[in-house]
Amino acid sequence: MSQTNQLAEQSKGLIFANSRQYGAMLPADQQEQSQVNGWLSAAYAALLKDKNLANAAMSAPESLMNALNEAAQLGLRPGTTQYYLTPRKNKGRWEVLGVTGYQGEVELMYRSGAVASVVVEAVHQGDTFRWSPGAMNQPEHAPNWFGDRGPLVGAYAYAIMNDGSVSKVVIVDQERIQAAKDASAGSDSPYSPWRKHPRAMYLKTAAHDLAKWVPTSAVDKSVQQIKATVGEKNTNAQVDAVTKGNTRAAIAEREDPEPQEVLEDAYVEAIAADDVDPGTGEISVDQAASTSQKAEVRKRMKALSIASDEESANQAVRDQLNNPGHKGVDGLTRGEADEVLAELAVIAAG
DSSP: OOHHHHHHHHHHHHHHTTHHHHHHHSOGGGOSHHHHHHHHHHHHHHHHHOHHHHHHHHHOHHHHHHHHHHHHHHTOOBTBSSEEEEEEEETTEEEEEEEEOHHHHHHHHHHTSSEEEEEEEEEETTSEEEOOBTTBSSOEEEOOTTSOOOSEEEEEEEEEETTSOBOOOEEEOHHHHHHHHHTSTTTTSTTSHHHHOHHHHHHHHHHHHHHTTSOOOSSOOOHHHHHHHHOHHHHHHHHHHHHTTTOSSTTOOOOOOOBOOOOOHHHHHHHHTTOBOTTTOOBOTTSBOOHHHHHHHHHHHHHTTSOSSHHHHHHHHHHHHTOTTOOOGGGOBHHHHHHHHHHHHHHHHO
């Protein structure tokens, strides 16, 4: 049995031993035993595939329980894109931190029972986009799905309520995006989601802003429940209003959330070294380069016959960074390591 599986098996008891407690905390419409088992299994699956998360759960079992308690109260499935379970290092000790995901926030809007649909879209430079507050109740957006849409320029979000009205329309322009980046330490880091998944971050910013204006709830209000409350004729009219707009599958049936991704080794190393901003979870380019980054620099230099020993590798770093006083490979920051690796990639390609 692998180390990951051993850790996960040990932590399995922490999850399933408290199944009755979690089941009681879940919203009433999620308390059927089959649903509770699926909820618990999602958390277990996340630990099973991620040794760092499993290790954090065993190091601080109370932190895992706290995260699962919060997920249960919200009615979100842990270990998925609705609610992430992440390993963090706090004062030298590994622990589990629960984070509500973008999909979880949208799900809570639906569950309020006041929302018929939630629309969150990214806008590219090549799209046709019109929005005039006061003169329009929702934006007109016509993407060129099969052409070059150009770079991202913004995002927007709104909800269509059960009475057919439209919530406040949230517009995320470049000024708002820049403000979100400025508030996020390390947003220029190559490990930052702003660099790796910019579209998702545009959508996340829009969804976060919309959540301030739209009711949310952990209790699920299905279409059937809404019909029983406001009448089938009225609900069908709402559906028609949505489908006739350009909301593009705004009321599509919500599928089970996808499992969360396993953290990259470089990110885990940064957590262990306390190089991750606790508020944003991002790695700063000014932090020391990870062990894997420095090893990769040495490996590529040797493969390209640029450096055969440590001293020649250090000198090559000084030359590439144009910094005679640099300490060399061991003195690299994350940003510098990425710069050196990028230049080595160019040399290899040339």
